[in-house]
Amino acid sequence: MPQVDTARFLADLHELRKIGTFKTGVHRPTYSPEDMESRRWLMAKMQEIGLEPVMDGVGNVIGRHKGPGPHLLVGSHIESQNEAGWLDGALGVVAGLALARAGLPVDVAAWADEEGHYGGFIGSRSFIGELEEAEIDRLANRYHGKPLRQALREAGLEGRPRIQWEKGRHKGFLEIHIEQGTQLESAGLRVGVVTGIVAIRQWKLVFTGMQDHAGGTTMAERRDAGLSAVRLLAEIDRNFPLVCGPRSTWTTGRMTLEPGAASIIPGRAEVLFQLRDVEEPIIARMEDRLRALVQESNRREKCPCALEAVSLSTPALCDPTMQQALCEAAEAKAPGAWQSMPSGAGHDAQYLARIMPAAMLFTPSIGGISHHWAEDTKEEDLALGAEVLAEGAARYLAA
Amino acid sequence: MPQVDTARFLADLHELRKIGTFKTGVHRPTYSPEDMESRRWLMAKMQEIGLEPVMDGVGNVIGRHKGPGPHLLVGSHIESQNEAGWLDGALGVVAGLALARAGLPVDVAAWADEEGHYGGFIGSRSFIGELEEAEIDRLANRYHGKPLRQALREAGLEGRPRIQWEKGRHKGFLEIHIEQGTQLESAGLRVGVVTGIVAIRQWKLVFTGMQDHAGGTTMAERRDAGLSAVRLLAEIDRNFPLVCGPRSTWTTGRMTLEPGAASIIPGRAEVLFQLRDVEEPIIARMEDRLRALVQESNRREKCPCALEAVSLSTPALCDPTMQQALCEAAEAKAPGAWQSMPSGAGHDAQYLARIMPAAMLFTPSIGGISHHWAEDTKEEDLALGAEVLAEGAARYLAA
Numbered sequence: 001m002p003q004v005d006t007a008r009f010l011a012d013l014h015e016l017r018k019i020g021t022f023k024t025g026v027h028r029p030t031y032s033p034e035d036m037e038s039r040r041w042l043m044a045k046m047q048e049i050g051l052e053p054v055m056d057g058v059g060n061v062i063g064r065h066k067g068p069g070p071h072l073l074v075g076s077h078i079e080s081q082n083e084a085g086w087l088d089g090a091l092g093v094v095a096g097l098a099l100a101r102a103g104l105p106v107d108v109a110a111w112a113d114e115e116g117h118y119g120g121f122i123g124s125r126s127f128i129g130e131l132e133e134a135e136i137d138r139l140a141n142r143y144h145g146k147p148l149r150q151a152l153r154e155a156g157l158e159g160r161p162r163i164q165w166e167k168g169r170h171k172g173f174l175e176i177h178i179e180q181g182t183q184l185e186s187a188g189l190r191v192g193v194v195t196g197i198v199a200i201r202q203w204k205l206v207f208t209g210m211q212d213h214a215g216g217t218t219m220a221e222r223r224d225a226g227l228s229a230v231r232l233l234a235e236i237d238r239n240f241p242l243v244c245g246p247r248s249t250w251t252t253g254r255m256t257l258e259p260g261a262a263s264i265i266p267g268r269a270e271v272l273f274q275l276r277d278v279e280e281p282i283i284a285r286m287e288d289r290l291r292a293l294v295q296e297s298n299r300r301e302k303c304p305c306a307l308e309a310v311s312l313s314t315p316a317l318c319d320p321t322m323q324q325a326l327c328e329a330a331e332a333k334a335p336g337a338w339q340s341m342p343s344g345a346g347h348d349a350q351y352l353a354r355i356m357p358a359a360m361l362f363t364p365s366i367g368g369i370s371h372h373w374a375e376d377t378k379e380e381d382l383a384l385g386a387e388v389l390a391e392g393a394a395r396y397l398a399a
Numbered sequence: 400m401p402q403v404d405t406a407r408f409l410a411d412l413h414e415l416r417k418i419g420t421f422k423t424g425v426h427r428p429t430y431s432p433e434d435m436e437s438r439r440w441l442m443a444k445m446q447e448i449g450l451e452p453v454m455d456g457v458g459n460v461i462g463r464h465k466g467p468g469p470h471l472l473v474g475s476h477i478e479s480q481n482e483a484g485w486l487d488g489a490l491g492v493v494a495g496l497a498l499a500r501a502g503l504p505v506d507v508a509a510w511a512d513e514e515g516h517y518g519g520f521i522g523s524r525s526f527i528g529e530l531e532e533a534e535i536d537r538l539a540n541r542y543h544g545k546p547l548r549q550a551l552r553e554a555g556l557e558g559r560p561r562i563q564w565e566k567g568r569h570k571g572f573l574e575i576h577i578e579q580g581t582q583l584e585s586a587g588l589r590v591g592v593v594t595g596i597v598a599i600r601q602w603k604l605v606f607t608g609m610q611d612h613a614g615g616t617t618m619a620e621r622r623d624a625g626l627s628a629v630r631l632l633a634e635i636d637r638n639f640p641l642v643c644g645p646r647s648t649w650t651t652g653r654m655t656l657e658p659g660a661a662s663i664i665p666g667r668a669e670v671l672f673q674l675r676d677v678e679e680p681i682i683a684r685m686e687d688r689l690r691a692l693v694q695e696s697n698r699r700e701k702c703p704c705a706l707e708a709v710s711l712s713t714p715a716l717c718d719p720t721m722q723q724a725l726c727e728a729a730e731a732k733a734p735g736a737w738q739s740m741p742s743g744a745g746h747d748a749q750y751l752a753r754i755m756p757a758a759m760l761f762t763p764s765i766g767g768i769s770h771h772w773a774e775d776t777k778e779e780d781l782a783l784g785a786e787v788l789a790e791g792a793a794r795y796l797a798a
Binding site: 241248 | 742744
């Protein structure tokens, strides 16, 4: 079984943390000078380990193993959310280096823009052949509006070829990532073997009422779009527990009443609503109930509600054989201190899963903090995660 | 009984409409050049009719009747909301001119800034002695931030004395105003005799939860501030009809979930909530229920709710004798085509009512449109309103 140099692995993580340091975290937005510096740092590390590094036309860095296969592809992303944590993404990339250093036949990848500064998952989508030039033309930075093309030019990536997957080269893709929740911590566990990455169904609910003076309009006369929204959200709150699965989540992240003044009855209300689950039949049940509740609202309320799909992703199930190898590795390295669990957040693995077997490991997040510079994980958990990943990779390669 | 020259009255209204015209409405924000022009126009009209006009240190224009009393004070405001209607306020001021022209012993007033560009009711509050110099120092324009002192200086008002009421001079204050609602129109009526001006109780409800990733946090772990807000608002919706009065209103005009992103569980929710009624005991009942519901929410929910008073006005009841005179006048001039009704909106009369008997008439608003340039009233209803006001004034003076 492979021996991971965990001291070296942790040292690499701390070295990378120094690029774009922000408080105890990092600020490395996609294609920023700090992000590009981290990609060059990664290439140097790959070289040192004996991998053949390339940076491609969207910034993906891939370090190719020189020996014979079968190979695994291991990685995650290296850029960060703004002023965010040091491990989110970086952990999976640096763990890939650790596996390579331990002699495993792995290609290591850092996928660009998983964090969605420009589009989300640009790198992994490009690699699997699901990012068209026309989309690159269209995308722009969500915070400051810089066109993606301009960002690529300024980062020196313009004109470079984009690398796509080589059919048959990889037996699977592995990604280790921080949990970004408190489930492992709450249960006192140290490793999570991911069963799948949830589908996220995002909807916009738009209620149309009649904007009116809050003093001059009687309750009976009103068409209060905000009130119709509140009533529907209260129904969702009562109804969804009857149709959801054990791990389903649903969230109203934004709600806007227009015009939004104290003395004006809202003429329009807009609600951003999403639901997540890893199982299609459960998602279908929740979506059916959502549609039924909207229909019921439209039958009862004076303010019609339009249900608009914003984005409808599908669940990405982790490969059973790879999961099995990771479970055995977890039980070998951390007996009784691991569990299987879905990933509520999206990860590069969900795109790689479209072209090859894929699986993921989770390592605990202290206090569940994520997308914040205070994000952290105990060093012994990081080291254990890398060891379980290496052991699982070896078992899967041998299977 | 007084004879109102309704043709002249309508002609005055149309003349005033030409100052600061915006589409079919007007744009005369407080102390703007257009507003000041309208005040000078008013003074010239007063002079012509034989009143003695003065503009005071906050822009109030008061035209004093030269003959013996008992006098009535009649008026409203002359500035407008931004790009708003031609009658809101102007109607009550020009009706005052019409009464004076008909020979009634009235002082006519245009109170400054009823519309709250700077503070709200600056003019009427100054007149009744409830506007301190320190508040004038503090106030600034709510749209562009210009200090009130600077605005007064630029309007040429700096240093002018402020006129306060002369005890014993006025037997009462009368104001005619557009309804700003659809109650008269819906009932097919042409005149409303106002029973009182509602109290407006404004509250901010602040829910404190825990901002978290919408994917990584199970439903059981969440402290979703937005959901706690939705549940409380749904309870208010169910409970208030059990304690409210026949004309009570309650409105959630604004609701903000923070940070307001699709995939982030709201860590904070802020709700602007107000209730209105003309009767103190009903207001007390609704407020008691609101407090009880907040208490119940805090017992049940994981996100505490803090109830903060934003502003708590008291109802202003119209003088019964004046109301009686207006009801008789309405029945005489428009038999069966009038009703008594509360005012859901605030008016200068609510401040004048603190120092003298006060009463109001409403004239219908076409489609209930208000605070918009499309606001309008049928000319025959305007004329009828002025006639009822004059008749009511005469009856009250004779009573």
